Amino acid sequence: MTTATAFSAPVDCTVKYRPFPPVGLTDRTWPNATITKAPMWCSVDLRDGNQALVEPMGWERKLRLWDMLIAMGFKEIEVGFPAASQTDFDFVRMLIEENRIPDGVAIQVLTQSRDALIARTFEAVRGAKHAVVHLYNSTSTLQRKVVFGLEKEGIIDIAVKGARLIRSLADSMPETKITCQYSPESFTGTELDFAVEITEAVMDVWQPTPEHRMIVNLPATVEMAGPHIYADQIEWFARNVKNRDTLILSVHPHNDRGTAVAAAELGVMAGADRVEGTLFGNGERTGNVDVVTLALNLFTQGVDPQLNCSNIAEIVETAEYCTRLPVHPRHPYAGELVYTAFSGSHQDAISKGLNALRKSNQPVWEVPYLPIDPADVGRGYEAVIRINSQSGKGGVAYILERDHGLQTPRRLRIEFSETVQAITDTEERELSPDEIWNTFETDYLSRDTADNPWSITEYTTIPLGREADSPRSLKALISHNGTTTAIEGTGNGPIDAFVNALNAAFTLDIQVLDYHEHAVGSGADAQAICYLETTVGGKGPLFGVGRHTNIVMASLEAVISAVNRSGRARYQG
């Protein structure tokens, strides 16, 4: 019986929502740009990320995240909104007073354009070597109307008034290098000419120069359109704002449409010098742009990201601890499952790709389905191939080779993967590498008498002539269901002689179709492993596998393994 899902009548989106108007930049240049160097990064984890948390970080979590950001190599870190909360204020003071800010790192602090808040912000950064004071006010058509109830002039007044106070406070604090930053907040909902107008009004106050530039941050406070529109907006702004060379142009994408990473990348192509974002994209609503993904996207294009992501597990663990939010198992580069293939054809290609790369010894990473070498972010290869009902012979063979050195022949792979498939289908779950190995051992190598009535206890063999290819005679003791029988036969080699002896003594009708063997391990621990494809009593083809320090014994064990396996349920009836 099926249950119908209850859906309400769909809302008429053609009435309720409007398409975002295009920028009308017909001679855009950004599509032809290539990113050849990393942008300046600013982490806003401790501010924008923090303000979006159910439980904002206390000083201990903030400090742990700060230490991680420093270790990763961030040179600008927005540490809070010190005028808004005592925790943020105290945190900034702690960084300064405990001398925790390395040389070359600037702390950034956010403030609204309100005198008391600005004054308190400057109190917070007193004594820092370098601080970025970040002033914002919303400039969008919607916020002008519903939040501020002001015309454009009124909005410009708010920005200019704040900018003036910042300038005078900065001038009164010569011991601290102050970089001024202005964000026309809700930039993506602002007419572009107005965004330029208000920014230029702030520039008139701060008087940036090419030597002492100010940061203009153009946030997609809400991601309202596709990333190509954002790129057009950035390029339009960069082309139209005055004295571009006195500005550091920064982007600050949010992820409402799920395309913040693309927006940041296209924004940089469109001329942005700097990106503000957070680890794994924590932040308001659907988050800020994910700087780890951005950095590793650069890395996989051969561009040094200037951020160290070589221990992704530790970055994830720290971010999860500090934000109390999980990183999704499918998160780019960082998720638990992103270096794992379950599906057969992916596993086959990955396994072949890794082999080819190993053999070729070439430095360029080329493995199908793996855009980055897991080792480059500190992840191992153990989880690259995991086995469930979607997996095929390539994946199973990969595990046997990786963990146990078995180079199984192709048809044995097919045979064994059917066994594995039957288990994963029946049990509807993943099989661990240990379970796969146990299954293989039990089926092919076990000497457990309940399932393996046949065994060989000893053998001797001698050549019947002086030539290297002379026929051989072989004697062996065979146990069958607890009864030991001495058998003897001759043949072209030990296997042939053994098979002839078994066939004669027990009328088993063993035919050998194919034979492979190789060594596993080295030195005193080396063992021979032998794979024999056979038919037994007309059943098969089926494989037997033998393993022994003595190469002849390994092949005789393989014959016995085939005989035992021919009695298994899958070969009966």
Ligand SMILES: CC(=O)SCCNC(=O)CCNC(=O)[C@H](O)C(C)(C)COP(=O)(O)OP(=O)(O)OC[C@H]1O[C@@H](n2cnc3c(N)ncnc32)[C@H](O)[C@@H]1OP(=O)(O)O
């Ligand atoms: C897009 C962003 O992420 S912007 C950063 C947002 N982050 C935060 O808001 C976190 C920290 N903020 C806070 O804790 C509080 O907002 C405070 C302490 C800064 C201010 O608190 P309060 O004054 O009590 O309240 P509130 O934030 O609601 O103030 C809104 C008032 O400020 C005005 N305002 C809002 N933003 C700005 C601004 N950037 N510049 C000047 N005035 C502003 C509003 O118009 C409103 O004015 P009104 O009181 O005349 O209606």
Ligand SMILES: CC(C)C(=O)C(=O)O
């Ligand atoms: C303060 C600004 C830059 C901001 O956080 C945003 O617009 O999202």
